[in-house]
Amino acid sequence: MSAPLAETLTQLRIGNQKFLVDFYQRSRHLFARWAQRQHRLNAAQAHTLLQDTLLDFYDQVADGRLTILPVDLRDYIYGMAQQRLAAQVPANVPLPAAEASRRQRLLAQFNQLGNDCQQVLTYFYFRGYNFEKMGGKMGFPNATVARRQKTTCLRKLYELLR
C-alpha cells in the first residue's frame, strides 16, 4: 500500500484491481487461520469467504458507497466477512445493496454470453481499450471488425436482459 489511500480508491474505480489481488495474496493464509479459529471454517471455505468479501468491497467502491479508504483495511475486511457470516449470505452471492438487483441480473446475463463476447465487452467497457487495440488482442483483422463484434455482443446482452 505504497500509493496514497485516496489514489487507491480512484485506481479501483477505474479498474486497477491489483490492490485487492495483492491483499488477497498477502492475507489468504492469516485470514484462513482466523476463520478457522473464530468460525470453524475449513481452508477452502475461508478462501471463498475472503474472495466474496473482497468482491463486496469492490462493489462498494464501484458504487460510490465507499468514498474513504478505511484506516485499518484489514479490520474493515474482517468485519465485512463477519457480517456476511452473520447474515448467512451464501457463497458467491454479494451482500444486499442498493441497485444490487438490477446489476446482479445484468451480471448473471453477462455470464450467459460466450467467452468471446464477455472478453470483447470487458476490453471495451472495463479496460477502456479502443477498437484497434481490442482487435489486436482478440485477433480480429481490423478495428471495424472489432467495432461490429462489440455492437453484436452489446445487443445480445440487451436482448438477454429484456
Added chain:
Amino acid sequence: MDLRPYFDELERFADGQMAPAEQDAFELRLEQDEALADAHAAFEQFTADLRWAAGHDTLRLRLQALDDRMNERGSALARAEQLSQRRQRLSTLLGALGVVLLLAAGAVAWYLLRPSAARPAHNWEAYYQPDPGPAVTTGLLHSRPLLSEALDQYQSGHYPAALHSLGRVSPTNVGADTLTYLRGLMLLRQGQGNAAQLYLRRVADDGDAGELARRARYHLGMAYWQAKELAPALATLRDVATDSLNPYRASARRAVAAGVLD
C-alpha cells in the same frame, strides 16, 4: 424502456463514432426530444452497469485464478515435503539395516572364529600337555649346574639357549637317555618337530617298558603331528592312549577322540 429503436445511434454517439456535424445534430435532438433523452439516460445506465459487471467478473476470475495458483503451489510444497520426509525415513531405515547387517556379520564372524567344544581344534598345541622336566632344586644346582641352567632356560621358554646349555652337559653325569629325551623336548617346543622325532624315537624305542620311554612316545606323537605327519602321529598317540601306565594317556585319548588326526 425499449432501447432497440435508438440503440444504433446511442451506441455510435457514446463510442464517439459520429462525424462532428452528425454529433452536433444528435446533441441538439437530445435537448429537444424527451423520448430520446430518456433512452440516452437508460443506455448510459446500461453501459455503467455493464462496466461494473465486467469489473466485478474480472476481479472474481482473477481472485479464483490466484487461489488456484496458491493451492497448486501449496500442494506442490506439501508433496515436496512429503517426498523429503519419505527419503529421510528411507535413509534412516537403510542406515539401521546397515547397522543390523554389520552386527550380524560381526556375530557370524565371532561364531565362526570362536574356540568351541563343538568344533574341535586342529592344532597339536591345543591337545599338547608339556613336560616341564625335573624341578631345579638347590641340590641339583650344586650337583649338576649345567643341567640346572639348561632346565631353567627351558622352563623359562628360552629353547635355543637351553639347547646350547644342554650340549655342554656330559652324558656321564646325567644319563644319555635323559639328555636325548630333554633335547627332543626342547626341539619340539622350539617348533622343530622333524628334528625332535630323531631324539624322541631313540628314547621311545630304547627303553620299551621304562617310564621315560612312555613319556617319549607321547611327545614323539606330538612331534609327528607338529611336522604334519598325521598317520604316524595318530598311530603313536593311539598306543599311548591304550597304555594304562603312560602318564599322558588322558591327553592322548583326548587327541584321538577328537578325530582331527583321521
